[in-house]
Amino acid sequence: MNAVVSPAVEREFVFHRHDFEKVRKTLMSMAGIRLADSKDGMVYSRLARRLRALNIDSFSKYLAVVEASSVEQEQFINALTTNLTSFFREPHHFDALARYLHEHPDTHTIWCAASSTGEEPYSIAMVVAEVYGTYKPPVRIIASDIDSNVLATAKRGVYAAKSIEKLDTCRKQQFFHRGTGQNSGKVRVVDELKNMITFKQINLHQPDWGFKQEVNVIFCRNVMIYFDKETQLRLLARMVDLLPAEGMYVAGHSENFNLQSNLVRPMGKTLYRPVK
Numbered sequence: 001m002n003a004v005v006s007p008a009v010e011r012e013f014v015f016h017r018h019d020f021e022k023v024r025k026t027l028m029s030m031a032g033i034r035l036a037d038s039k040d041g042m043v044y045s046r047l048a049r050r051l052r053a054l055n056i057d058s059f060s061k062y063l064a065v066v067e068a069s070s071v072e073q074e075q076f077i078n079a080l081t082t083n084l085t086s087f088f089r090e091p092h093h094f095d096a097l098a099r100y101l102h103e104h105p106d107t108h109t110i111w112c113a114a115s116s117t118g119e120e121p122y123s124i125a126m127v128v129a130e131v132y133g134t135y136k137p138p139v140r141i142i143a144s145d146i147d148s149n150v151l152a153t154a155k156r157g158v159y160a161a162k163s164i165e166k167l168d169t170c171r172k173q174q175f176f177h178r179g180t181g182q183n184s185g186k187v188r189v190v191d192e193l194k195n196m197i198t199f200k201q202i203n204l205h206q207p208d209w210g211f212k213q214e215v216n217v218i219f220c221r222n223v224m225i226y227f228d229k230e231t232q233l234r235l236l237a238r239m240v241d242l243l244p245a246e247g248m249y250v251a252g253h254s255e256n257f258n259l260q261s262n263l264v265r266p267m268g269k270t271l272y273r274p275v276k
């Protein structure tokens, strides 16, 4: 039988339980993200990279730097967010968006509230361009995320070619350039599609998101799951405030608000209409 080796012996940096607790508390207060007990290994490996980059030899010293430096606070958040996404993830939402746009020709604003590396807002933009038959529709798309690294990737709009494998040929040809030479194996979103989107850094926990007018459709998918129930409901209520009575809130596949009948009512699979 193999000897059980204490993780502290194996690990490059000492990582105490109280360091993990401090990470949890800090991330909760900055981003509202709740880390389960089981996430200590994930926290260690993601933050160990920051310790190496800054040449710091202990977690307690690193956490003191986070406390004192807003630059490192941003890196801390970037390191700990989970950014999994893909083009046309949960495809029924994009069919619903096309239907919504046909039925609501007065739609002017769509907000993609946790846009990660950009696949989701670009999927939204493709649908909008298709419905209106132009890259200059009367609809603005705002894509935001707390994580500055993923926003930079989204603005670049360059992806592995395999990430668009499942898109139909028409979409591949119309909306992407295929890389050649040293860019082979990559694709780049066409500028016209990119120009349809405004990328912004928004922490959903900041008191003001900066919207001056209503938002017709909010995609807020697969981010609420990282927040506790109370935070989810507080954010949902703020989003409902932004939506008009005919608006649409799009949730992620495991985010169910069917019981929140005071705020929203279901209008399809993980699709909601605000209660006004």
Ligand SMILES: C[S@@+](CC[C@H](N)C(=O)[O-])C[C@H]1O[C@@H](n2cnc3c(N)ncnc32)[C@H](O)[C@@H]1O
Binding pocket: 031, 032, 033, 081, 082, 083, 084, 085, 086, 089, 113, 114, 115, 116, 117, 120, 144, 145, 146, 147, 150, 202, 203, 204, 205, 220, 221, 222, 223, 226, 252
């Ligand atoms: C799993 S991804 C979901 C991406 C996309 N919405 C989708 O469903 O494919 C979650 C995203 O939420 C972002 N996020 C986490 N906490 C946030 C917060 N407090 N404010 C804004 N974005 C946040 C993360 O940076 C990450 O990019």
